[in-house]
Amino acid sequence: MIQLDHVYKTYGTIAGPNVVLNDVCVAFPDRESIGILGRNGAGKSTLLRIISGVEKPDSGRVSLTSRVSWPLGFAGGFSVSLSGEENCRFVARIYGESVDRVVASARDFAELGDYFYMPVRTYSSGMRARLAFGLSMAVDFDVYLVDEVTAVGDKQFQEKCRRAFAARQERSSVIIVSHSLSVIRSYCRRCAVLSHGGLRIFDSVKEASRAYDAGAAA
Amino acid sequence: MSLARGAFIQLQVVHALVLRETRTRFGEHQLGYLWAVLEPLMWVGTFWGLYEVTDHPVPHGMDTLAFLATGVLTYELFAKNVSRISEAINGNKPLLFYPQVQPIDLVWARAALETATLTAVFVIVMGAGAFFRAQMPRVNDVLVVMAGLLMAALLGTSLGLLLCMLGTLSNLVERLRGPLMRPLFWISGLFFTVDAVPAGAQRALLLNPVLHAVELVREGWFSSYESPGASVPYVLYFTLALLTAGLLLERLVRRKIELS
Numbered sequence: 001m002i003q004l005d006h007v008y009k010t011y012g013t014i015a016g017p018n019v020v021l022n023d024v025c026v027a028f029p030d031r032e033s034i035g036i037l038g039r040n041g042a043g044k045s046t047l048l049r050i051i052s053g054v055e056k057p058d059s060g061r062v063s064l065t066s067r068v069s070w071p072l073g074f075a076g077g078f079s080v081s082l083s084g085e086e087n088c089r090f091v092a093r094i095y096g097e098s099v100d101r102v103v104a105s106a107r108d109f110a111e112l113g114d115y116f117y118m119p120v121r122t123y124s125s126g127m128r129a130r131l132a133f134g135l136s137m138a139v140d141f142d143v144y145l146v147d148e149v150t151a152v153g154d155k156q157f158q159e160k161c162r163r164a165f166a167a168r169q170e171r172s173s174v175i176i177v178s179h180s181l182s183v184i185r186s187y188c189r190r191c192a193v194l195s196h197g198g199l200r201i202f203d204s205v206k207e208a209s210r211a212y213d214a215g216a217a218a
Numbered sequence: 219m220s221l222a223r224g225a226f227i228q229l230q231v232v233h234a235l236v237l238r239e240t241r242t243r244f245g246e247h248q249l250g251y252l253w254a255v256l257e258p259l260m261w262v263g264t265f266w267g268l269y270e271v272t273d274h275p276v277p278h279g280m281d282t283l284a285f286l287a288t289g290v291l292t293y294e295l296f297a298k299n300v301s302r303i304s305e306a307i308n309g310n311k312p313l314l315f316y317p318q319v320q321p322i323d324l325v326w327a328r329a330a331l332e333t334a335t336l337t338a339v340f341v342i343v344m345g346a347g348a349f350f351r352a353q354m355p356r357v358n359d360v361l362v363v364m365a366g367l368l369m370a371a372l373l374g375t376s377l378g379l380l381l382c383m384l385g386t387l388s389n390l391v392e393r394l395r396g397p398l399m400r401p402l403f404w405i406s407g408l409f410f411t412v413d414a415v416p417a418g419a420q421r422a423l424l425l426n427p428v429l430h431a432v433e434l435v436r437e438g439w440f441s442s443y444e445s446p447g448a449s450v451p452y453v454l455y456f457t458l459a460l461l462t463a464g465l466l467l468e469r470l471v472r473r474k475i476e477l478s
Binding site: 052053056070077078081082090091093094095096 | 312
């Protein structure tokens with residue numbers, strides 16, 4: 001269970017304070033994947049970072065009873081001077097997992113060939129996304145926070161991610177941020193809309209997209 | 219989350235960071251981490267060579283290698299902690315992407331690695347020196363030597379922590395660090411003992427806590443030397459003041475550190 005109670009987050013800008021999350025109270029139940037729609041700059045990535053604990057809210061509480069991943073995004077979190085393998089070793093250690101098992105599992109999932117042993121600097125953005133995904137799949141999370149990452153890999157890899165998630169639907173769920181309705185629909189039944197600092201969950205992707213289009217979600 | 223669980227996770231993270239640091243310390247250089255050991259060895263070797271070639275006198279008839287190594291390595295233990303730790307956050311920003319990795323963990327990891335490395339170098343140099351050179355004295359009071367090294371490490375860690383946190387507020391800190399640290403190399407007793415300078419100058423020089431650490435190590439090593447002013451409490455007070463300021467600042471800036 002992921003619960004947000006009266007979460008506020010504001011960023012100071014030259015033009016004055018920008019309220020990104022304004023008194024957000026929401027509960028994400030276990031084993032239920034949820035998509036999040038929102039315009040650019042609406043605060044979707046901020047929301048994921050706050051759920052993961054990487055960023056702290058200005059006020060309010062985030063309580064987690066499930067094991068939540070780091071926000072899987074555009075390859076953030078990799079040290080580019082280290083190889084894919086070394087990055088995997090580090091992540092395995094900080095999550096207290098078996099290093100050998102995580103490395104082997106990430107290597108097999110990411111399918112990077114010899115690049116797995118070369119510095120991440122030499123990777124394309126698609127390859128970094130593969131590594132991030134393979135690595136996160138190797139660590140057993142209850143909830144995966146996914147930030148548009150599926151848009152990066154090629155068709156085959158996207159399909160592979162979907163299958164991997166489907167296979168573990170019993171024990172894991174995703175909270176996925178995307179602009180693409182079809183991506184959200186393929187992972188989730190329910191969907192939320194983030195706009196003007198408010199988050200509202202709808203029972204179907206259809207309702208959410210209608211509210212999103214109407215711009216009346218707040 | 220309980221305190222014990224939190225402490226366990228933090229140890230796990232610091233351990234992972236230390237192991238990782240041994241791979242990134244010198245980038246993709248072929249010798250990698252070995253450089254961390256070779257570099258201070260080269261410092262000591264260079265000064266030793268210069269002293270021998272110029273037949274430079276050494277105070278109290280101390281053995282040249284032992285005199286230089288106690289000075290240079292104690293100073294390096296302090297200075298390497300300062301320089302590595304002050305850049306701990308800027309050099310590791312991508313790692314803050316993982317929720318359990320906190321900025322302060324990056325500081326502790328570098329402190330642990332630099333302190334362990336330079337302590338090992340000290341043991342290697344002094345051990346090998348004593349083994350191969352009959353004229354080199356054996357350690358006189360090992361506890362005093364350890365106290366001196368510990369003071370150098372703690373002082374370096376505390377100053378590094380403070381500079382690191384200040385560095386998150388302004389990059390001016392990193393610019394000024396080099397020029398401000400440089401004089402310490404000359405006034406911290408690497409090449410003199412404090413009893414050799416006039417009494418008035420002694421008092422001024424002993425304001426510098428690094429000099430205290432160096433003097434402690436020399437006093438502990440040589441039975442022939444007793445420092446006129448080296449004091450463990452003085453360095454400790456200095457360290458506690460820096461550490462308190464650094465930790466308070468950490469609480470203020472921890473939310474402001476931006477992910478890159």
